[in-house]
Amino acid sequence: MASHKQLTAISFSHHNTGLDERDALSFHDEECDRFVSACRELWHWEAAVLSTCNRTEFYLYGAGGDEEMWSCVKSVISDVRALSLEAIPQPAIFRDDAAARHVFRVAASLESVALGENEILGQVKDVHQRILEHDGSSPVLDQLFQYAIRVGKRVRTETALCEGILSISSAAVDLATKIFGDFASREILIVGAGQTAEKTAMHFQRSGATQFSVLNRSEDRGRRVAEQLSGVYRPLDELVEACIEADVAVFATGARDHLLDYKQMKRVMKARQHRPIFLIDISNPRNIDPEVTRLGSAFLYNMNDLEQVVEANLESRREQIPAACQIIDHMVEEWERWHDTMQVTPTIASLARFFEQIRSEELDRQYNGISDEKRQMLDDFSRGLVKKLLHNPIMYLRQSVDDDSLRTEDLHIVRSLYNLDSIDENSDEN
Amino acid sequence: MLTLIQIMEVALPVLYAGIFLVYLHHFLKESTTSARPFIGAHLLYGALGLHLSYLITRGIHLDHIPVSSRAEFLSLVAFCIALVYAFVDRKHGEANTGVFFLAMTVTTQAWSSVLMEPTSPAQLLIDYPIYGVHVLFTVLGFASLAVSALYALMYILLSRQLKSRNLGAIFRRLPPLSSLENMSRLATLCGIILLGIGLATGHFVGLYVLEEFNFLDPKIVITYVAWIGYAVGYLIVKTRGLSGLRMGYLALGAYLTLIAAMVIVNTFSATFHSFQ
Structure with missing residues (x-):
């Protein structure tokens, strides 16, 4: 499986499935929990399930390509819902920003059968609540659903998309x-x-x-x-x-x-x-x-x-779609920025850990036979030196997130130069 | 003190114009479910406080209640309209009608500020402050009846939209018919009480202050007739539980008749009660 973690949304909705298929794929709370636990235990993914009368969607954050992830999810769905693999239809799959945009559109009720209905925002909030209550942290999905709820609220307060009656x-x-x-x-x-x-x-x-x-x-x-x-x-x-x-x-x-x-x-x-x-x-x-x-x-x-x-x-609601889309565009940009920061944060942490490891190993070698005063001096000196050596690379990474110039290759180069992946693996094992 | 008064004369129309824009934005905005509370009413209370301070400061400066010139009269009218609206809005919490009253307030206060002179001749007001009280309550009474008539007009417009099934902007923005009717009634009741006090104090001025006074002056007769008409009408409507479109037409028609009668009298009779 590829090591690069991505956000993925796998969607079964009225757009791509029939009513019978949606009924078969409908998850109740306990099944949602089983699905999330399976994804965490088997592949170390963050996972969440949004299941309403018109859609069942799986939000995942972890490493893997489209097809790999879908086949894994398919097997868990089959297990949880006791369905044969053949009975599960082909979903719509969204990756990265498209996945974020999709959940934002769902929360804004742009994807609902009844455009502008209010119930969906409550359902998105329920999913977020379950993410918080589930054992083990899901920082990316937690943040994603917080953004989605913000989108839902902004669309409802800043536009008239949800106003007027439809029955x-x-x-x-x-x-x-x-x-x-x-x-x-x-x-x-x-x-x-x-x-x-x-x-x-x-x-x-x-x-x-x-x-x-x-x-x-x-x-x-x-x-x-x-x-x-x-x-x-x-x-x-x-x-x-x-x-x-x-x-x-x-x-x-x-x-x-x-x-x-x-x-x-x-x-x-x-x-x-x-x-x-x-x-x-x-x-x-x-x-x-x-x-x-x-x-x-x-x-x-x-x-x-x-x-x-x-x-x-x-018709009035339809006229509000462009305004709602503007809010979504803006929030997708904010999400991208947050996600990019999220991408560099582990690398910065690994870098700091790597340098600290070298510093403490070198200090241990020098500590024999020297006075406490000199030890303290060496300790202070080495800390200052490491801090100065790390300053430029860390600033470069943070700056590139701020000005939107971060390239995935940059992160790979940094991680390869210092072999950070193996250090992370070792620290996980410890 | 004069500098402070002149600053307030500029500040008041600007402030009212700003508040008008806040109410206009509230009226026009697409969503009615805002996350933030509406600040327009608080701004209006602030502006009314400033306006009252202005009237008091000018009164202290001139040593009489500032109701002797046309400009002072206009400023008092602006203050009264905004005050009556703020009271009705506070009772019913329907900020969507504020834009109409604020438009009247801005126009009247701006006109007043343009015409305003540093001094105004008013020996009568200096000698007998009760005369100023009479003017104050009479203007408040007429302003209340104007507010009532405007609510009645909104009631008629909304009714017509509902009947014609043309559910446009006014339908979406205006409060329910029952609220408009209640607000119109509340303003009418305020008008009857305030105009009643204005007439009583005017009566007192006529009897005890002025040397020559004609109780059959057409303006006084019209005002008495209007007051009695409004009071009797209000009692009938209240006791018999009358309601609906006809009451809207009645409230609007009564006010238009009153204004038309006043204009005719002002045009064709002597200059009693006129402002310079």
Whole structure:
């Protein structure tokens, strides 16, 4: 295996695998720990696993080429998930800066199925937490995921990539929020007790609504949904009265005609003294006469309107991609700088160790038969000499990282000149 | 002291302009989930402190409440608008509307600073400081009603966007309709109370200070009618729980009518209550 350590990301996601394959490759926490331990014990790699419903990704830092690493990882996946090697699909593999860029894009939710979703950042944070909790240090992956979390946060605070709602029922709740602010003291009327009505009602409940009325033709189903929402059931023929009391009315029934026409709504608005009401008609065909919009404080949105809102939000998010990419570019540069520093730090440490070893060996040879005073003098002299001899090479290495001129060959030359690799191996053995 | 006053006359519009830019940036920025707390409100409190110091320093220098010249009056208007907005913002925490009020404040204070003279003739104010108190509260009252009307305008704009399904920039930036309505109501209540105090002190000045005073002066009649209209309207709205677009139109219409009546009276009647 090549001695040069590299960052590698091996990715199975909705881009390159089907749902069944992703299900088969999904890792739970204990399997993640087994994978990480295997990689550490077998190849001394730093390892981390990000497994969500849409992706399973392996982040590794260690020595090895693309194919070598992939075949090693494949065998561990096969072992941990009890899959045959043939059943494991070909992943996307990213190396070095491309791997860093990939995890940054993941944290920014640019790689998510729903562009700009927020859940992924929490999942990236969980991976980082597991890196910190796992036995044995993983300094490079620790730093990588810290950078990724920073990217995720910056994208969410400096751009609008994660703003706007992408589901119909959430869009309805979002619009209602724009009218009423919050739902703590608002009456939500649900007309219909099917899945769509229930799902929308749940969205309102999660957003803080507590007062629900459910109107439905079938009393049993209506009562069941009302109970779920801790609300009250009312028969459908009380629709006008219920609308007078409600602040938000969600219509999701299978009725073939309008349940609420202009005249009825006019009566409703008069009775409620033109207090605003938000009417959400997500039925097909529509349950509310579109003429209702002529009434001042009645805000009516049907399925088409909500779909347009969702599409507009998605378009707004897409417009934010370049801004998010700029943040990622900047953070990849920062990562590169940190990683380069990381590359020279072990060499500088080995150099210092090598010179210190020579110094102490030479001192041991000279110590016989000389006074303590002279020993101290020799010790001080040798320390000063070593420090001065090391000053220029160390400064050169550090400077080359700072001004981005470090070449891998430079490190190899330094390590070869002083045979640092064998010294490191000896110190590891000791 | 005069040098200090002149420095503050330059500093105030510059400071308000800076704060306006902070609020504008807050209004225009893409993300609403900033990691840093918004500093605009703190800057505004600082600017209001400086403005109050300026008014007090100028008052001490001239030996009367500085409300006798047009420039002083404009500066007081700027101060009152910013003060009422800061109060409403503190109660509701909706900084996204600040840009509109700060724009009014910057314009009015800049105009004031340009017109400002080192001295202003005001024997009445020197002899009877209560007259200055009357002006102060009346201006605060009118400024509150202006703030209320501007919130009502925002309510109407947001309502129209929601109805037309044209969910553009205003939709994204403005607070919810219910917040705009509450802020408009709070500003109206402030206006009724402050204008009420202004009218009461004005009444006192008319009765006990001025030798000749006509309670049927058109401006006084209009102000009384407006105050009674606002007070009765507010009570009806509050007790009957009225709300919605019609209330927005009512608040805006009432203020526009009041201003139009004042302009007509100023143009066609005698110069009582005018500023030089």
